[in-house]
Amino acid sequence: MWLLEHEGEFARHEAIELGLELSGDTVPDTLPAEPVVTVRFGGYGDGRGYSVANALRALGYQGRLIAAGPLVPDQARHAFQSGFDAIAVTDESVARMGEAAWANAMSLTVRELYTPRRGSRGPEHGLWAARHGQ
Amino acid sequence: MYHYDGYDQAFVAARAAEFRDQVNRRLAGQLTEDEFKPLRLKNGLYLQLHAYMLRIAIPYGTLSADQMRTLGELADRYDRGYGHFTTRQNLQFNWTQLKDVPDMLDILAEAGMHAIQTSGNCIRNVTTDAYAGVAGDELIDPRPTCELLRQWSSLHPEFAFLPRKFKIAVIGAAEDRAAMKFHDIGLTAYPGVDGGRPSYDVWVGGGQGRTPRVAQLFEAGVPFERLLPTLDSMLRVYNLHGRRDNKYKARIKILVAELGLEEYRAEVKADMEGRDLSVFDVAGAEYDRIAAHFDIADVPAEADVRLEAEGDFAAWLDQNVTAHKLPGYAAVTVSFKAPGAIPGDATGEDMRTLAALAERYSRAELRVTHRQNVVLPFVRKADLKALFAALVEAGLATANIGLTSDIIACPGLDYCALATARSIPIAQALSAQISAIEADARAKGEDPSGPTINISGCINACGHHHAANIGILGLNKAEKESYQITLGGRADENAAVGEILGPGFAAEEVPAVIARIIATWREHRTANESFVATYERVGKAVFKTAIYEEPLHVAA
Amino acid sequence: MAKDKRLQGPSVLTANEIMTGAIVYWTGDDWSTDIAKAERAGPDGRAALEEIARSEEDGNRVVGAYLMALDPATNLPVLLRERHRLAGPSIALPSAA
Numbered sequence: 001m002w003l004l005e006h007e008g009e010f011a012r013h014e015a016i017e018l019g020l021e022l023s024g025d026t027v028p029d030t031l032p033a034e035p036v037v038t039v040r041f042g043g044y045g046d047g048r049g050y051s052v053a054n055a056l057r058a059l060g061y062q063g064r065l066i067a068a069g070p071l072v073p074d075q076a077r078h079a080f081q082s083g084f085d086a087i088a089v090t091d092e093s094v095a096r097m098g099e100a101a102w103a104n105a106m107s108l109t110v111r112e113l114y115t116p117r118r119g120s121r122g123p124e125h126g127l128w129a130a131r132h133g134q
Numbered sequence: 135m136y137h138y139d140g141y142d143q144a145f146v147a148a149r150a151a152e153f154r155d156q157v158n159r160r161l162a163g164q165l166t167e168d169e170f171k172p173l174r175l176k177n178g179l180y181l182q183l184h185a186y187m188l189r190i191a192i193p194y195g196t197l198s199a200d201q202m203r204t205l206g207e208l209a210d211r212y213d214r215g216y217g218h219f220t221t222r223q224n225l226q227f228n229w230t231q232l233k234d235v236p237d238m239l240d241i242l243a244e245a246g247m248h249a250i251q252t253s254g255n256c257i258r259n260v261t262t263d264a265y266a267g268v269a270g271d272e273l274i275d276p277r278p279t280c281e282l283l284r285q286w287s288s289l290h291p292e293f294a295f296l297p298r299k300f301k302i303a304v305i306g307a308a309e310d311r312a313a314m315k316f317h318d319i320g321l322t323a324y325p326g327v328d329g330g331r332p333s334y335d336v337w338v339g340g341g342q343g344r345t346p347r348v349a350q351l352f353e354a355g356v357p358f359e360r361l362l363p364t365l366d367s368m369l370r371v372y373n374l375h376g377r378r379d380n381k382y383k384a385r386i387k388i389l390v391a392e393l394g395l396e397e398y399r400a401e402v403k404a405d406m407e408g409r410d411l412s413v414f415d416v417a418g419a420e421y422d423r424i425a426a427h428f429d430i431a432d433v434p435a436e437a438d439v440r441l442e443a444e445g446d447f448a449a450w451l452d453q454n455v456t457a458h459k460l461p462g463y464a465a466v467t468v469s470f471k472a473p474g475a476i477p478g479d480a481t482g483e484d485m486r487t488l489a490a491l492a493e494r495y496s497r498a499e500l501r502v503t504h505r506q507n508v509v510l511p512f513v514r515k516a517d518l519k520a521l522f523a524a525l526v527e528a529g530l531a532t533a534n535i536g537l538t539s540d541i542i543a544c545p546g547l548d549y550c551a552l553a554t555a556r557s558i559p560i561a562q563a564l565s566a567q568i569s570a571i572e573a574d575a576r577a578k579g580e581d582p583s584g585p586t587i588n589i590s591g592c593i594n595a596c597g598h599h600h601a602a603n604i605g606i607l608g609l610n611k612a613e614k615e616s617y618q619i620t621l622g623g624r625a626d627e628n629a630a631v632g633e634i635l636g637p638g639f640a641a642e643e644v645p646a647v648i649a650r651i652i653a654t655w656r657e658h659r660t661a662n663e664s665f666v667a668t669y670e671r672v673g674k675a676v677f678k679t680a681i682y683e684e685p686l687h688v689a690a
Numbered sequence: 691m692a693k694d695k696r697l698q699g700p701s702v703l704t705a706n707e708i709m710t711g712a713i714v715y716w717t718g719d720d721w722s723t724d725i726a727k728a729e730r731a732g733p734d735g736r737a738a739l740e741e742i743a744r745s746e747e748d749g750n751r752v753v754g755a756y757l758m759a760l761d762p763a764t765n766l767p768v769l770l771r772e773r774h775r776l777a778g779p780s781i782a783l784p785s786a787a
Contacts, residue, residue, distance in 0.1 A: 025374075026374075027374065044168075044169065044172070044295075045172055045255065045295050046295065046378060047255075047292070047293070047294060047295025047296060047373055048373060048374055048378075050291060050292040050293075050294075050295070050373075051292055051370050051373045051374050052374075054292050054370070055370070055374075055405075058408075058409050058410070072165065072169050072173075074152075074156065074173055075295075077291060078291040078292070078294055078295075079291075080291075081291035081292075082291050082292045096164065097159070097164045097165065098159070098162075098164045101159055101164055108152060108155045109152055110145065110148040110149050110152050110289050111148075112141075112144075112145065112148070113288075113289060113290075113291070114145075114285040114286060114288065115285070115286055115362075115413060115414070115416070115417070116413060117291060117292060117413065118409070118410055118411075118412075118413050120291075126413075126416070127141045127142075127145070127285070128285070128416045128417065128419075128420045129416055130141065131139075131141060131420065131423065132416050132419045132420065132423075134416060160708075160750070161708070161709070161750060162750075163748075163749075163750045167747065167753050167754075181706055181711060181753060181754060183771075183774065183775050184711075184713060184775065184778060184779070185706075185710075185711040185712070186711035214783060214785050215784070215785030216783065216784040216785045230711070231709065231710045231711055232708065232709055232710070232711060233709045233710065476781060476784060479784045480784070481784050481785055482785075547770070547771065547774050548774070548779040548780055548781055549779065553771075554770075554771075555770075556774070556780060558781050559780060559781060562781070610770055610771075613768070613769060613770045614770065615770065
């Protein structure tokens with residue numbers, strides 16, 4: 001299993017601390033107490049996990065959020081900008097989609113957005129803020 | 135109009151580079167077609183019946199002369215010399231090749247354009263009134279809001295994999311010329327209490343397709359400061375709770391219908407509750423910056439001109455020229471609905487002609503209408519005669535805007551992979567037949583106006599058939615084309631879904647059926663009564679009898 | 691109804707060429723834009739063509755590969771959609787007008 005961190009590090013790990021595992025289709029009723037929470041996406045086209053992360057951050061979750069599931073490198077930005085700290089990537093998807101594609105996921109994508117999300121792990125600053133000197 | 139700054143320019147250039155990389159990874163086998171498809175769709179690239187189709191965004195239908203010229207160049211260089219203006223104010227090329235699309239996107243980016251979110255399960259190109267900013271009856275120009283929403287929704291990280299597509303329309307006048315109530319979210323903008331930034335009435339749950347619905351009022355009088363937070367929560371509730379088990383039940387209209395408006399509203403309020411909304415604070419300053427681009431205070435005043443007109447010029451003035459906010463100006467609509475023409479299709483040459491005419495006569499600005507025509511929004515009345523002559527010269531002076539022959543049609547089974555029947559040949563046959571009747575009426579000094587006709591080639595309703603006075607839906611019945619008629623729909627502020635008349639007809643029968651419908655209306659109408667008013671007064675049964683009682687006697 | 695016909699008559703393998711989007715047909719060893727060169731399979735040959743469809747897609751040469759049923763009487767595709775796909779747009783294209 002590999003981990004892509006929002007700061008850019010991409011490496012293979014023998015064991016990964018996934019903490020509390022949540023389904024990517026529902027926002028939990030109570031804020032998790034665990035320091036690590038993994039949100040498992042049900043499918044590549046199922047975008048509920050991004051809103052789950054956003055909602056957890058809005059509720060005040062400060063711990064580490066990991067996205068897991070059948071994602072592609074092009075979705076790394078979506079995950080980080082919705083509040084995830086890292087993405088867990090299977091060996092199979094690294095082999096097929098390319099280690100470089102995952103390692104460079106954030107440099108190959110449009111990183112800068114007009115307005116960032118609350119809880120975003122970036123790296124966007126926000127074009128509106130830049131335009132207005134903030 | 136809005137012109138890109140360096141930030142916008144860099145944004146679209148980065149998006150084009152991102153797509154080039156995605157194509158390369160697809161060709162290298164690092165992305166399967168199943169993985170690539172949502173990525174290409176989010177960039178407007180479809181695989182249609184015959185070829186790849188690229189849909190280019192024309193945000194809220196506004197574009198510059200240079201941008202129109204760029205589209206003309208792309209038509210000639212990368213397509214077969216033409217493109218198609220769509221009911222969502224976009225332009226699509228029918229014959230593109232995957233290998234060329236990254237280059238096309240670079241050229242578009244250079245011209246301040248893109249294909250971002252013109253398809254896919256995400257927030258689509260925001261549409262508006264094609265006469266925004268110039269219409270005489272306007273309360274506020276909706277386009278600064280549209281541009282703000284374009285920027286907010288572009289590459290939105292959280293709402294890129296929604297249950298289904300999501301369409302937003304914004305209008306700023308009492309008359310709805312954008313079919314606002316047939317959108318997932320519709321906004322009516324008007325001046326805010328302090329006369330500054332607008333306030334909004336927010337509508338939700340409209341849509342066409344398999345289950346047509348007129349939007350319901352979600353909340354009236356939302357102040358500007360709460361617009362983006364409200365949309366943000368409305369989208370989040372939809373993203374989390376919209377159905378994903380059945381694509382035909384995945385639009386927000388179904389969620390709102392299943393939850394009930396009250397419950398949906400409560401969910402949205404609950405999501406907004408306690409959220410830190412400070413990221414949206416800068417939106418006000420950004421709105422003001424954008425709004426300055428649309429300010430028309432510098433447009434020189436013109437003396438009002440009374441025009442002496444007769445013949446074709448008079449007919450064109452009657453049909454294609456619209457009252458303007460500014461004295462001495464008019465908005466001119468160029469029809470792409472000549473008798474027998476393909477609705478919305480324009481050649482590269484047409485695009486270049488329009489670009490040149492916009493530069494000469496319309497402050498280098500154009501609009502695309504959701505009825506698939508093009509507007510020159512800033513024509514001095516003193517120039518109308520010269521413009522008309524130039525349009526006659528170019529074969530673009532068809533005087534039928536708003537008439538029955540101004541037919542909306544989707545590409546249908548001539549191009550579309552989803553279509554169940556052809557739309558274009560039906561539109562061509564009807565427009566030839568009806569144009570002749572309209573010309574005859576005009577020659578006799580009668581009012582040539584009549585019902586609107588919209589044609590869709592499948593239940594997805596891109597041709598807006600539900601919202602037409604006379605809607606035509608092409609279906610496949612045992613591998614034969616069959617056309618179902620709906621009556622009484624309307625796309626305006628009194629939006630209504632048309633009612634199915636009865637069993638469908640063969641393609642050959644459609645012109646005779648439409649002729650009977652129009653004749654029935656004329657027989658029953660009181661003086662100057664509109665088609666819909668007559669229909670609502672006399673009811674469907676009268677039309678049904680007129681259509682089905684006697685055989686049509688049309689050779690198949 | 692259509693399904694029964696499809697099972698009785700011959701089928702050809704069709705797809706779109708990945709780079710250009712052009713409609714192509716499997717000839718037995720390659721793809722051609724000419725349906726006349728297409729390999730026709732009877733009911734027994736369909737499974738083999740399906741396998742080629744998957745391997746050609748996996749090889750990223752074509753997209754959307756599927757078997758198209760022909761009516762043995764007319765030699766035309768059984769389905770309305772396929773007949774239009776084969777014939778191309780039924781209208782005069784604007785640029786040719």
